[in-house]
Amino acid sequence: MGLDLVASKRDLIQKLLKGIETGDSAAAEIVNEANYIQHNPQTHEGSEGLAALFARLSKTNPRVTFIRVFEDGDFAFAHNEYDFSSLRVAFEVFRFEDGKAVEHWDNIQPMMGPNPSGRGMLDGATEITDLDKTHANRDLVREFAERVLVGRQIGLLVTYVDVGLVQHNPDLADGVAAYRSYLEASENGVFRIQYHQVHRVLAEGNFVLCMSEGYKGGIHSSFYDLFRVVDNKIVEHWDTIEAIAPRSEWKNENGKF
Structure with missing residues (x-):
């Protein structure tokens, strides 16, 4: 072998x-x-x-x-x-x-960055812990993504996210209030960030990756959000957002997800 x-x-x-x-x-x-x-x-x-x-x-x-x-x-x-x-x-x-x-x-x-709180897109916690909570943390983040990000039940944000959220998105400051403002921001009556579908949620211990599809500023985009969970609360967030190439530019027929 x-x-x-x-x-x-x-x-x-x-x-x-x-x-x-x-x-x-x-x-x-x-x-x-x-x-x-x-x-x-x-x-x-x-x-x-x-x-x-x-x-x-x-x-x-x-x-x-x-x-x-x-x-x-x-x-x-x-x-x-x-x-x-x-x-x-x-x-x-x-x-x-x-x-x-x-x-x-x-x-x-x-x-990009650093963000308004001085954080980079890659710094922050790295230690994998709570392996016995992998499934529970996956379920928590999936529920958050489906209800808050896709379902836009923004009032539930504090149910899932710690008030002092450590934020690595290059445009955002720490804290749940800044995250809420980001999700609620609109242009000409259209939400700037729109999550339409959660495709996959992967987890190991205290880290959970959510792979989603939607729109940013009217552009068809893929959202990958990595969350760190402590005691049933999301306490840290990293992400990447990428525009999905138009079909005419694809070199395979499998789709982004």
């Missing part, structure tokens, strides 16, 4: 994504090309697509820095800093079968 078959998913996702930095086509061999489903609309299907992408990106002398890496069942997900001539913040999600990556999602945004 090869090392890849016994490696943790946490190790596999890091080995795979380090291929961006090194250009090593062997990193793409972690992908099961026959079964691979690519959800980045601007990346070709299969490991050949990844190998070509890695080779192209490596010429820009990129740097891949892992800030947080998690596992959840068949999934591994990472919160990264990329330096592709400019800094970017990324969430990467892979589904694995038999030690091979078979499905991939991501959400990438240019690095």
Whole structure:
């Protein structure tokens, strides 16, 4: 049995994504090309697509820095800093079968900030705790996302979110009041931020990642929100927001989600 078959998913996702930095086509061999489903609309299907992408990106002398890496069942997900001539913040999600990556999602945004509270998009807590509360924390965040973000029951915000929320969104200050103002902001009678559907919620211990679809400023967008939960309250928040490329620009037919 090869090392890849016994490696943790946490190790596999890091080995795979380090291929961006090194250009090593062997990193793409972690992908099961026959079964691979690519959800980045601007990346070709299969490991050949990844190998070509890695080779192209490596010429820009990129740097891949892992800030947080998690596992959840068949999934591994990472919160990264990329330096592709400019800094970017990324969430990467892979589904694995038999030690091979078979499905991939991501959400990438240019690095911005610091925010009004002086926080960056990637700093803050990193320690994974409360593994026994993984399922409860996942359920809490899913309920919050469905009721407050999608359902717009904004009055329930303080039910789920700590008053002193530590905020890493580059436009927001700490605290639940600033988060509420952000969700309630409108332009010409239309909410600037609109969550329409929660597609997936992944969790490990005190960290929960929510992958959602909606609109920002009228632009079809994907929202990836990472929450840290303590004692049944959301106490810290990171996110990336990415415009979803128009269908005419897609290089595969799998969709963003």
